[in-house]
Amino acid sequence: METEELQNIVKEIEIFTSGEDYEALLSKLQYLDENFTNPTKENLKKTNIGVKLNKLNKSSSNKEVSALAKKLVTKWKDIILKNIKKHQKEAVNEAASPTKSSDKITEKSDLAVDLVEKIPEKPRNVDIDSIKYELYEAPIIRNKVLKAFYNCLAAETSLPSDEVFNICKSLEQSIYEASAKTAGHYDEKAYTNRYRLIFSNMISKKNKELKIKLLRKSISIQWLMECEAKDLAPEELKKKLAKIDEENLFNAQGATLERAATDRFQCGKCKQRKASYYQLQTRSADEPLTTFVECLNCGNRWKFS
Structure with a gap:
C-alpha cells in the first residue's frame, strides 16, 4: 500500500471518528487489515497511522472499533520487529559466511588483521614511536589532533606505526576539508565539533569496535564526516536506542496530552x-x-x- 493512500485513509478515519460513523470506521479498518501488509517504521511515521489507531483504541466508545484498532497496531508492530530481527540475522550470516575475496586473502593480510587487535607488548605513543606529527604551521590544532588520534589508536594495536599514522592523517585531512565545505574556507568551530565527536567515541572503553574498524579500514572516512553521534554509538547502545524507538512509535500517545x-x-x-x-x-x-x-x-x- 502506497504512502499517499495511507494518508488518505488517516483523513477518512478522522472524519468517521468525529462523526461517530462506526460502520464506515469498521469498514476502513477491515480494509487496512486485509490490504496493508507492508508496514515499516518509515511509512508509519510518515502517515502517523499507528498513532491514530493507538488513540482510537484508547478513546473509542465502540468496542468493535477499539478491538480492531488494537489488533492492527499489534499486528504491525509484530511484523516490523520480525523484519528487524530477520535483517539482523541476515547481516550476521553474511558477515560469518566466506566470500570470494576472503578465499584469496594472503598470509600478509591475515597477519595484518591479527595485528589490529593484538595489544602491543610495550606502551605506544608519538614519542615512543618517533612519529613526526607536527606537519602544519597553521592552524596548530591540526597537529594536536594528529597526536591525539595516533596516541589513541596506537595504544591498543600492534600494526606498524606508519600504517597507524597514515590512517590518522587521512582522518584529520578529511575533517579539515569537511570543515571548509559550508563556509568555503577552514571553519574552526566545524573542525573542532567533528573532531570531538569522533575522538570522544574513539577513546570510549565501551566503543572499542570503532577503533578496530578504523584500523581495519572497514569504515568509510567519508561516512565519518557526515554521521551523527547516535551512528557512532556502540552496538549495544544502538540496540537499546532502536528498541526505545520502536516502543515510542506505537506509544506516541504517551508523548501527547491525556484527553x-x-x-x-x-x-x-x-x-x-x-x-x-x-x-x-x-x-x-x-x-x-x-x-x-x-x-x-x-x-x-x-x-x-
Whole structure:
C-alpha cells in the first residue's frame, strides 16, 4: 500500500471518528487489515497511522472499533520487529559466511588483521614511536589532533606505526576539508565539533569496535564526516536506542496530552454535549488550570480558566 493512500485513509478515519460513523470506521479498518501488509517504521511515521489507531483504541466508545484498532497496531508492530530481527540475522550470516575475496586473502593480510587487535607488548605513543606529527604551521590544532588520534589508536594495536599514522592523517585531512565545505574556507568551530565527536567515541572503553574498524579500514572516512553521534554509538547502545524507538512509535500517545471524553461542556457552535478536554498549568502555580475543550461532533475548540 502506497504512502499517499495511507494518508488518505488517516483523513477518512478522522472524519468517521468525529462523526461517530462506526460502520464506515469498521469498514476502513477491515480494509487496512486485509490490504496493508507492508508496514515499516518509515511509512508509519510518515502517515502517523499507528498513532491514530493507538488513540482510537484508547478513546473509542465502540468496542468493535477499539478491538480492531488494537489488533492492527499489534499486528504491525509484530511484523516490523520480525523484519528487524530477520535483517539482523541476515547481516550476521553474511558477515560469518566466506566470500570470494576472503578465499584469496594472503598470509600478509591475515597477519595484518591479527595485528589490529593484538595489544602491543610495550606502551605506544608519538614519542615512543618517533612519529613526526607536527606537519602544519597553521592552524596548530591540526597537529594536536594528529597526536591525539595516533596516541589513541596506537595504544591498543600492534600494526606498524606508519600504517597507524597514515590512517590518522587521512582522518584529520578529511575533517579539515569537511570543515571548509559550508563556509568555503577552514571553519574552526566545524573542525573542532567533528573532531570531538569522533575522538570522544574513539577513546570510549565501551566503543572499542570503532577503533578496530578504523584500523581495519572497514569504515568509510567519508561516512565519518557526515554521521551523527547516535551512528557512532556502540552496538549495544544502538540496540537499546532502536528498541526505545520502536516502543515510542506505537506509544506516541504517551508523548501527547491525556484527553478525557465528557458531556459536561456544551459546544457553542453545534450545541452538542460530546467533547474531549485536557488541562494545563499555563500561568503561575497559584493560578487555576486552563481547560482546553474540543467538540467531538463539529471539531470546535475553546478554552477557559
